[in-house]
Amino acid sequence: MSKKKKEEEYYRPKKKHLSGWDKAFYTGNFIFMLAFVVITLYPILNTLAISFNDGIDAVRGGIHLWPRVFSIKNYQTVLGIQGFRTGAIITVLRTVIGTLTSLVANALLAFIVSRKRFLFKSQLSAFWVITMYVNGGLIPTFILFKYLHLTGSFWVYVIPGMVSAFNVLVMRTYMQGIPDSLEESAQLDGAGYMTVFIKIISPLCKPVYATVALFVAVYQWNAWFDAMIYNRLNDKYTTLQYELMKLLNSVMQQSGSAADAAATQGQAVSPQSVRSAATIITIVPIVCLYPFLQRYFVTGLTIGGVKE
């Protein structure tokens, strides 16, 4: 270990002897990264500041990273919108239920197609890979869901998207890396395939399960299009992002929204400030979670992206 370190020391260019060009490069690179971070974070921090600012005051503009007239009215208004409360519940439900069911389904399918002895493994794989490239499109899907009575229900968020070929491929690649001897020895002890799946393969696949769960959870949390298409007339099954979209539209058109109604009733809010508050509410869970899951999605992406 220490020898290796010594070698590294030997080969590493000594920090003190930076040439002029190197200095210029490092400075330039630092400025580039700084600009990158500012461009990434500023809009989000700005939204945060506006969300805590008095709405009428915010219309004047000129708020940057800190609220000028502090107020929590925006948040009170958002939480007072019935649709937003329903949307929050539905979004949490679909994220939890959708992620769990999707994880089980994808893992089971990946398990099946990764068994070397499985009779139809290449046929079943091809059957699903095709779905990655060809799909019926919006309208046939819409009509099908109507026939199946999935429109106007909560399950349209969960059932149709349960299996994703891409996620199955990621999991399959990971499972193929697990030595067969584990499965064989378990089977010698009389374990069936289900036991092998639950007790032997799954515990070893925790990292890739976490990756896929993260992908699905983010998709579910951010979904709005299905709510708009399949549950347009059904306020019961609205989602957070769909409510956010309605707020966004009201900002763009500046008319006839819940926020405007609240504003004319003398509350100190504006569509923009209400939307900012709603945005922050939907961002917070993501911002709190994703830094801790980093290593999982990094592994997941490299498995799925590089090796395919």
Add this chain to the structure above:
Amino acid sequence: MADEKKKKKREKEASITPKITMKEIKRQKTLLIWSAVFFVYGVVFCYLPLGGWLMAFQKYKPKTGILHSKFVGLDKFRTLFSDPQFFRVFRNTLAMGTLNLITTFIMAILFAILLNEIRGNLMKKTVQTISYLPHFLSWIIVTGILHDALSSSGSVNELLISLGFIDTYIPFFSIEKYFWPIVAFANCWKETGWNAIVYLAAITSIDPSLYEAASIDGGGRWAKIKYITLPSIRPTIMILLLINIGNVINAGFEIQYLLGNSLIVEVSETIDIYVLRWGISQMDYSLGTAAGIFKSLISIVLIFTGNSLAKAFGEERLF
């Protein structure tokens, strides 16, 4: 090289798969039952909608249904191709898709290479963690942020005015020439850090002795990037390019749908919005489906073209 490896692997796998015998079927009963479940599920949710493509050749009426609607041959496609609007949305889709593909690719590779050059692990880690964040935000949020930043009193106009570049604010969302660059920028903002993950992983797996050898030979930073880093990540770049080339035609729905308005509809509308407008809002299911089919065909053509181009240039390919 890679082909040989794949071939060998395939042969090996083929030799292991046993013949279909009663004994084997009995042994794999659980697997077979579950795979049947997945097969049925796949047929219903992925393949049945393909049957809906029949609608494009019919004068579909919801009352009569797919089975009893009147067939009209290629009439709907004729209507589609004689619609100047359709060519407009087709052009918009391809233009924005290509622009997005090129800009996000260059940004991700540039970012990965530059991030790799940063000294100090803490700073590297921090910048990288921050760079992922926008990927997790929905397009709704990104559009909202863009709208705030580019509005008449938004930070971009404010900055430009205070720097003296312009005298009065620019109405970014009402001028056609700004729309495509705005969409490309939004895509870069959202995905640069995320797309860079794969390149960074590829860069870190490069053998450090290559760089050491280059240093000894007097190779500078630029030479190392040009002769070691870029060639090493070329297979990754190619494979990702191939995967994404088929997506050029999918290049946009959400941001265009959310930001588009009547002033810039000529440049903002994409095929997906066209399908939505005709299919769901105007209830002309057949025309919407025909447009959808056209899109799928282009997508398949793009994937195969990309694949055979890669083959011609001796690169790694998808299938």
